[in-house]
Amino acid sequence: MALYSDKVMDHFTNPRNVGKIENADGVGEVGNARCGDIMKIYLEVDENQIITDVKFNTFGCASAIASSSMATTLIKGKPISEALELTNKAVVEALEGLPPVKVHCSVLAEEAIKAAIKDYYDRNGIEYDPEQFKEKHIEE
Ligand code: FES
Numbered sequence: 001m002a003l004y005s006d007k008v009m010d011h012f013t014n015p016r017n018v019g020k021i022e023n024a025d026g027v028g029e030v031g032n033a034r035c036g037d038i039m040k041i042y043l044e045v046d047e048n049q050i051i052t053d054v055k056f057n058t059f060g061c062a063s064a065i066a067s068s069s070m071a072t073t074l075i076k077g078k079p080i081s082e083a084l085e086l087t088n089k090a091v092v093e094a095l096e097g098l099p100p101v102k103v104h105c106s107v108l109a110e111e112a113i114k115a116a117i118k119d120y121y122d123r124n125g126i127e128y129d130p131e132q133f134k135e136k137h138i139e140e
Pocket residue numbers: 032035036037060061062063064102104105108
C-alpha cells in the first residue's frame with residue numbers, strides 16, 4: 001500500500017486556501033515542538049459568525065500541508081460553532097487516512113483552527129469555555 005492516500009497527495013501537491021488574510025478576524029498559530037512544524041490559520045468571520053474565508057500558511061511536512069488544506073475546506077462557509085467541533089480524526093478521515101506517525105500533523109490543523117477561533121472570541125469579547133481550547137495529547 002502506498003504510504004499516502006490519493007487525497008493526501010492531492011491536497012499536498014495542490015493545496016487549497018493557501019495564503020494570508022489581511023485584517024483577519026481571527027489568527028491562530030501553533031507548532032509541534034518535536035518536529036518543528038508550524039501552522040498558521042487566518043479566519044474571516046461575518047456578523048452571523050459564519051466563516052466566510054479561511055487561509056493557511058504551513059511550514060511543515062506533506063501531511064501537515066494536506067491536513068491544513070483539507071481542514072480549511074471543511075470549515076469554509078460554516079458557522080464558528082461547527083468549526084469548533086472539527087476534530088483531527090475528521091480531517092484524517094477526509095484525507096482517507098494518514099500513517100500513524102503522521103497523525104500529529106492533523107492534530108496541528110485542529111489546534112490551529114481552534115487557536116484562530118479563540119483569537120476571534122478574544123478580540124470580540126465573546127465568552128467561551130476554556131475547556132474547549134485545551135491542548136490535545138495523542139499517542140503515537
Ligand atoms: Fe510534524 Fe508533520 S511531521 S506536523
